[in-house]
Amino acid sequence: MTATDPALTALASGWSALSLLHGKIEAHIERALQSGHDLSVREYSLLDVLSRQHDGPGGHLQMGQVASAIVLSQSATTRLVGRLEDRGILSRYLCPTDRRGIYTDVTEAGLKLLEEARPTNDAALREALDRAVTNPELASLVEAVKAVKPSALSH
Numbered sequence: 001m002t003a004t005d006p007a008l009t010a011l012a013s014g015w016s017a018l019s020l021l022h023g024k025i026e027a028h029i030e031r032a033l034q035s036g037h038d039l040s041v042r043e044y045s046l047l048d049v050l051s052r053q054h055d056g057p058g059g060h061l062q063m064g065q066v067a068s069a070i071v072l073s074q075s076a077t078t079r080l081v082g083r084l085e086d087r088g089i090l091s092r093y094l095c096p097t098d099r100r101g102i103y104t105d106v107t108e109a110g111l112k113l114l115e116e117a118r119p120t121n122d123a124a125l126r127e128a129l130d131r132a133v134t135n136p137e138l139a140s141l142v143e144a145v146k147a148v149k150p151s152a153l154s155h
Contacts (some may be wrong), residue, residue: 021141025128032124037117044121045070046080046090049112051106060095060103089113 026041033039039047049069053060061069067077082106084090089110094103104112133142 017137017141021062021132021138021145024132024138025034025125028128028131029121030122033117033122036120037113037116039113042072042080043084044071044114044117046077046084047106047110050090050104051111051114054104062101066104082112100121 020047030041030121031043033041037044046066049061049066055123063077064074067074070077070080072080081090081092085092085104090104091108092102092104093108095103129142129145132138
């Protein structure tokens with residue numbers, strides 16, 4: 001039997017708690033979005049990210065940037081975009097200055113769906129955090145999540 005480094009054990013425990021918190025939050029939001037809007041968490045995240053694009057320099061995101069923002073592989077993101085395009089929620093078109101580039105935009109129907117789903121997402125997130133904070137193993141992580149400033153996510 002080998003000795004275990006207490007610092008590594010603490011890190012592993014922290015990582016396990018963070019993973020548990022993430023899973024609980026994502027599952028709760030998933031159920032709410034699916035039942036209320038026929039959207040998955042990933043679909044909602046994709047709509048949210050793409051809705052913040054704008055015309056002009058740096059306004060449109062490349063598929064790799066979108067994939068990174070929603071924490072999926074580029075190929076999975078492309079498939080997700082295709083499914084939402086088939087539903088009329090997203091549209092794709094060639095970049096006017098670089099015919100190799102393809103832009104993805106949220107359609108009017110997609111913006112309406114996002115607007116309708118946002119309160120559901122926000123309420124489910126609050127509910128999941130309120131439940132998780134009662135678990136002593138997760139309470140400090142919930143407080144850390146609540147303390148994150150919006151500007152910290154823009155980098």
